[in-house]
Amino acid sequence: MLVGCLNSNVAWYFLKSIAIGRSGGFIECKPVYINQIPIPTTSPEQKQTIADLAEQCQTHAKTRYELEQKVQRRFIENLRPANNHEPLNTKLTQWWKLSTVTELATKARKAFKLKTSERLKVDLTDPTLQDKWEKYLKKNTGEWQDATNTINGLEKQINEAVYTLFKLTKEEISLIERST
Secondary structure, X not given: OHHHHHOOHHHHHHHHHHOOEXXXXXXXXOHHHXXXXXXXXXXXXXXXXXXXXXXXXXXXXXXHHHHHHHHHHHHHHHOOOOOOOOOOOXXXXXXXXXXXXXXXXXXXXXXXXXXXXOOOOOOOOOHHHHHHHHHHHHHHHHHHHHHHHHHXXXXXXXXXXXXXXXXXXXXXXXXXXXXX
């Protein structure tokens, strides 16, 4: 239950109001700030509901992370040329944002710092391979989006449960949601 409350919009709203802000919108999450987060009194049922939702979030987040890692491994195994040890760049680690196989090939060439004469391990200009990779990306992007949508839905339920615990008004909820 505590994990759900600490990751709720209410807790982050509170932290943003007391913690030191850093560049990029980050805040310092030091114990001195975390210890000040108010935790409402709950019934055993409320506690269990929030705990179950938080556990489901964790399960889906783990599944999504494993999918992200699997696809990244495929890129390294299948696209990165032999004797090239360049890591994936942000564009490839966030592969679900790629819209086409051509974009994948372009980003891979850039990530692996290939010269014009150098090729990816797999020739993504071959239409047959493009079709296979497109299907692969589409399938995994769909799975990634499904997991993300599920996590977002569960987080919304956690937030609603925490709003109820704090007996927040619609106006207070609106203020919190606008700021997070």
